[in-house]
Amino acid sequence: MESQRRMPGSTEDSESASDDRAYGGDRSGGGEPKAGYILVVDDDPAMRRMVTGYFQDHDVPASAVANGQDMCRYFKGIHPSAIILDLRLGQENGLDLLRQIRSSSDVPIIIMTGHRRDEIDRVIGLELGADDYVTKPFSLRELLARVRAVLRRQEMGRAARSRDPERGGYRFGGWQLERRARQLLDPAGNAVSLTKGEYALLLAFLDAPRRPLTREHLLQATRVHEDIFDRSIDVQVLRLRRKLEIDASAPRVIRTERGVGYVFTLAVEPF
Structure with missing residues (x-):
């Protein structure tokens, strides 16, 4: 991921200075996320800073957590508009977290996998209800485009359901x-x-x-x-x-x- 750190909005020089800003003020749990924010779930601090910093540089509110316990805290407050979920979370299984989210929410989810050969994880993730996936290393610009795409699809689905409720x-x-x-x-x-x-x-x-x-x-x-x-x-x-x-x-x-x-x-x- 070294090359990714030198992308606009995520250089090594800016990572430290933008740390608090990248977390939307929620790193210590004392602040409230903004409505419409994107939640990044990843146990890699550099990845969290890089993604949230890039998103906020493009006027997309973003917050980040390192594990499932902290993720659950966000669902007790203002729900995120979308979740970017790493499937490799140290001792935790990202697929279990995906299953947990889907049991109670239809929030759009983009899963992250570490290697292109992890095909089975991507397939299972999609079957469990993930909306899309990216493979590390990835382009931050592409990730943001994918987030916007799943949000558009969700909005289009809501509009269609309001015009034509599912009946029969x-x-x-x-x-x-x-x-x-x-x-x-x-x-x-x-x-x-x-x-x-x-x-x-x-x-x-x-x-x-x-x-x-x-x-x-x-x-x-x-x-x-x-x-x-x-x-x-x-x-x-x-x-x-x-x-x-x-x-x-x-x-x-x-x-x-x-x-x-x-x-x-x-x-x-x-x-």
């Missing part, structure tokens, strides 16, 4: 998806749990039944950033198949279209 649902092959409750019922009427990603993927299929859908289309429909490897969608499809198919190894509901993507084969009835 879909019936297909004896199954039923209730949109308001976000609940999937099997043919026997039993509730089947879905992750955030699985729900979004199923909606994409139900909105376009019996039509081949490309991986790119499904990536956009599940709000995963376009440059994320296609295998993340393949993993989501596999998990959804295990819940819908009698035999996931010989799928009949979600069929692979070689060279294209996937197709949902059942007739779908909106209600």
Whole structure:
């Protein structure tokens, strides 16, 4: 990360002087964060100073904490608009913190991983509800752009829900998806749990039944950033198949279209 420290707003000379400012006055726990702030969760002090300093230099309020305990303190006050979460937090597991956040909040989350080979962590993070990811070392300019992008997507989603509240649902092959409750019922009427990603993927299929859908289309429909490897969608499809198919190894509901993507084969009835 040495090269990153010499980026505008994060030089070694300015890090010490901007330390208190970068933490938004909250480092000691005595101050209150500003509304609309970004929370950085990372156990590396230099990384915290670098990211929060750069964000504040670009008029984006930011605060930072080193661990999950301090992160929870922020959820008792003014909630952050987005969280940048490192998955490697010393003795803590960032994936456990991600799961904890998602159990009670839909705040946008961008996860940070230390190596490009940590593919499994990125896949699990996305499946647990992360909105995007970056790999260290990264460009601060790109990170800020990604934060702004997830905030725009969230705002667009809120606007769409206000115009068209989720009502009704879909019936297909004896199954039923209730949109308001976000609940999937099997043919026997039993509730089947879905992750955030699985729900979004199923909606994409139900909105376009019996039509081949490309991986790119499904990536956009599940709000995963376009440059994320296609295998993340393949993993989501596999998990959804295990819940819908009698035999996931010989799928009949979600069929692979070689060279294209996937197709949902059942007739779908909106209600």
